[in-house]
Amino acid sequence: MEPEETPTRLRSKPTWLISKAARRAQRFIGEAMASVDGRAYHFAILAALDEFGPDSQVRIGQRCGIDQSDMHAMLKELTEQGHVARTPDPHDRRRNLITVTRSGRRRLKELDSALSTVQDDLLKALSATERDHLAALLTRVLE
Numbered sequence: 001m002e003p004e005e006t007p008t009r010l011r012s013k014p015t016w017l018i019s020k021a022a023r024r025a026q027r028f029i030g031e032a033m034a035s036v037d038g039r040a041y042h043f044a045i046l047a048a049l050d051e052f053g054p055d056s057q058v059r060i061g062q063r064c065g066i067d068q069s070d071m072h073a074m075l076k077e078l079t080e081q082g083h084v085a086r087t088p089d090p091h092d093r094r095r096n097l098i099t100v101t102r103s104g105r106r107r108l109k110e111l112d113s114a115l116s117t118v119q120d121d122l123l124k125a126l127s128a129t130e131r132d133h134l135a136a137l138l139t140r141v142l143e
Helices: 014-035 040-052 057-064 068-080 102-122 128-142
Strands: 084-089 092-100
Touching: 014 040, 014 102, 040 057, 040 068, 040 084, 040 092, 040 102, 057 068, 057 092, 068 084, 092 102
Parallel strands: none
Antiparallel strands: 084 092
16 A cells, blocks of 8 residues: 555554554565575574573573574574584583574674665665664664
């Protein structure tokens, strides 16, 4: 539907606009990740491990907002691809620590590059200052 065909009252609602922008962003992200044979969840997990270091599957999922059943599947994929390693936690033998590998760090850079292109495509109508402002506003809404 063309924007001018959408009722003004609807187009003036931030919640409607956020929802439409999120759907567009998800489509762009999906296309970008598919182009490099990746997944957005892979990026999130690798980014968390790179920033915070080795951690449990549960904690990584909490940090990234990923459901545990999805986390299990994503970690299986990343492990099979050699991007993460599971090792016994020296403080609690009942759990494993997930660690990013050298290959995983290279993969993170590749996925990050693809997602940077998404940011540019999605937000091309905004200046750098406006993008920063939008990010700050959305952060406040989510907090």
